[in-house]
Structure formats: C-alpha cells, structure tokens
Amino acid sequence: MSTVVLDNVSKVYPGGYLAIDRMSLRAEKGELLVLLGPSGCGKSTILRMVAGLEEITSGDLWLNGELANDLLPRDRDVAMVFQNGALYPHRTVRGNMAFPLEIAKADPALVRERVTRLSKALRIDDTLERRPGTLSGGQRQRAAMGRAIVREPSLFLMDEPLSNLDAGMRTELRMEISSLVRSLGVTTIYVTHDQVEALSLADRIAIVNRGVLQDVGTPSQVYNDPATAFTAAFLSSQQLNLLAATVRTPRNEFVALDFGPHHIVIPWSDPRAYVISRYVGHQILVGLRPDCLAPVPETFEGPVFLGRVRALEYHGHEWLAHVESGIPSVDVPEPPDPRGRVNGAHGPAASHPRGLIASAVRRLFPREAPVFEAEEEQTGTHRRNDLIVRLGSRPVWRAGEPVRVGVDAARLMLFTPDGARVDPPSR
Ligand code: ADP
8 A cells, every 4th residue: 555745746738837836745555535626626637647647847756655756657556547437348347357467467266356356345246247338337437446446556546436427326336435445445546526525535635726735634624624715615515605804903802803894703712813813904804604604583692794685595405595794705715827827937925825834924924905896796696795694494584584694603714815724724
C-alpha cells in the first residue's frame, strides 16, 4: 500500500494553461482520499500525474517514499478506473477480470481464487460467464473495477467511476466501493464533483477549485469547519447564504457584525470575538447554511433578521423559504482564472490564497476590504439577495408574510473578503 505525496506540484498544459497551481497533498497508506471540485478544476489532471499519464511541470511526486516524477506508469503499481470502465467486448467478465493476472503469468489457481473472491465482493459473481454487451451499466462498472483491482495494486485511482450510472445504482455501488477498498486496505484516490459522494465515501476530502487546493480534512471537518468560503459553498446541498458584514466594536462593549439593516452581537465571552475584532471597520464575509436560519417567535432572544417571505419552494423532504431581508449577498470568492495565470508569475503573494501562512498574514494585517454591491439579479424563483431559510417538512410561513428569522450564531462561518477563514479552522 502506497503513501502518495504531492509536494508543490504544478501542471502547465501546452499553451500555458496553469491547470494545477503548487499543490501539496498527502494520501496515507490505506486511506480513501477524495478529490472534490467543479468540472474543469484539475482533479483528473492530478490523478493522471499520479498515474504517470501526465508529466509534472514542477514540484515532486513521492510514491511510498520514492521520488516518482520520472517513473514509468507500469512501474508505479497503480490501477485506474475511469467513468466508462472499458472492458474487452469479446471476453467474458471472468476473462476480463482474469486478464491482468494472466499477462503477469500468475498461477491459474490464484487467478481463479482472486476472480471468484472479488466478483463476490462486487456482487457480479452471477455474471462471470457473460460478455460486457449483455451487462447493465452498473455491472459493467463493477467488472471494470474488478479488473483494475484484481492485481491488488498499491494504489487505486478512480476518476468519476459512478457518474454514468443512475442515482439508485450510484448509491449502491458507492457503498460497495467503500467496503471493498477498505477491506483490501489499498490506498485509493477517488475523483468526483458530487459532494454527497465525497462526504459519504471519504476518509478525507481534498477540495480543489481552479487548480488551487482549498481545503483538506475529514468529511465532518470540511463540512462543519471549512477553511475557505468556496469549500463552505461547494459542500452546501442548498445554496449557502454568503453575506457581507462590517465589524464594529461599539464602545468596546461587544463585537457587532453590521449587515446594514440588521446586526449580530458577538459577546467578548465568545472565543471568536477577539479574532473578529481585528477586522474592526472592515468588511468580512459571513456564511450561513439555510439550516442555520429558522423561524423564531417574538420571545426569541438570539440574533434575528426581519424580512418578508418572497417565495416558498418545495423539495419533497423539506421546504425552503426565500426571504427578502435587505441584506446584500456576495459571490463566493474564487482564485484567479487559470487562463490569466502563468505558473510562478502571479500577482503579489498576498492576493493569492496560498494556504495558512498567507491567510495568517491577512488575518493580522487586514487589507482594505472591497465594497460589495447589492445587485438584484433574478434567476428563476431565486433573487440573488434572498436569504434561503430551511423550514423542515412543514411550510410554517406563507408567501408575502413578514417573518422573524432566527440565526444560530454558533454556526456562523466567517471569511475574509478573499475567502480565507477569519477564525482558523481546527485540523
Ligand atoms: P476535472 O477533472 O476537474 O474536470 P481536468 O483535470 O480534466 O479537470 O482539467 C483541468 C483543466 O485543464 C481544464 O480546464 C481542462 O480544459 C484543461 N486541460 C485538461 N487536459 C488538457 C490538455 N491536454 N491540454 C490543455 N488543457 C487541458
């Protein structure tokens, strides 16, 4: 089982496109590490560099303690499964799964034993004598996975292996992949753009955007305590409410997050108060998931936003309310577009989210924050500045009604204007 270490790895494609920007990342022996991010963010590029299918432009790749930048793919002991796990059409499932062992001239008894065991684990033991053309999509993908893993490689790389399957099959196979790779103990790097898949499968998740690593941690760390605004937004199943607030410390009695028409008081007894107060007079970003907001009665003593329900939206298992509150929303800050970047020739270091040191500098020396403009863009039922509030299974509000939205202040997520955390995440 391999450890995989990327040390400051960059990838520039011909034409100067910086697909991966100085990425440092580690997968431990036997770990299931998920690479998560939107389409085009560079996940497959990372996987292909680890497999040796793509040259590394700068930085080092270490496989099991050995510098691997120049190792041939066949010398890396890596198996890979893609979206469309290709199978030999004229071989049966058994023939496909046995093939990698047969060309390695393995003992036929061992081949039989491995194929039988693995096909049972993958629940395709009843299809072993069938050809790929007669299988369902899910069965084909299981067979492809079986063929990749039958050699018992040190490292298993999976590139969106479930994305062509229907929802039910995805959930089923997801659970099986999880138990299979864990029972084999093989280090696995798994690429997906689906946050539910990542949260449910991973030991740890690495979130990537525009070729820049945003965060790495266990599913509950990156979900509950995200290092960047991008991570918070990408992992929200419903749209993240991201609001701009000016930090104030009136008469030094408490810290206030001033949203214009509303404010939230953070008492000095709150452990976050001192870190936030370093931004006094500046704007920070406040992230609130829809389930941190809830209808509250007049007697509620915590922070409240007053608003009016503009629309209610039914999602089957829950209702969401779109509430006009007069608080402008802001866009999630992103790294600069890679098309405008050339490797190693970025603007000033402080303008680039380069991890903890840079964000610590920003925390200590906050820059003048940009002014966020309140736009009213209409997209479907949602207006950009609506607060999204989760109501649960009953629509306790009516459209047009004035409402009190209670805020769970303990679950505020606080970010600098360029999306790094104000109060450091615990890792
Ligand atoms: P993801 O797997 O996250 O969807 P990729 O790693 O496939 O993203 O691609 C990252 C970026 O690099 C994309 O913008 C893609 O267009 C670009 N890219 C990928 N392969 C090449 C290539 N061979 N030449 C030039 N650009 C490429």
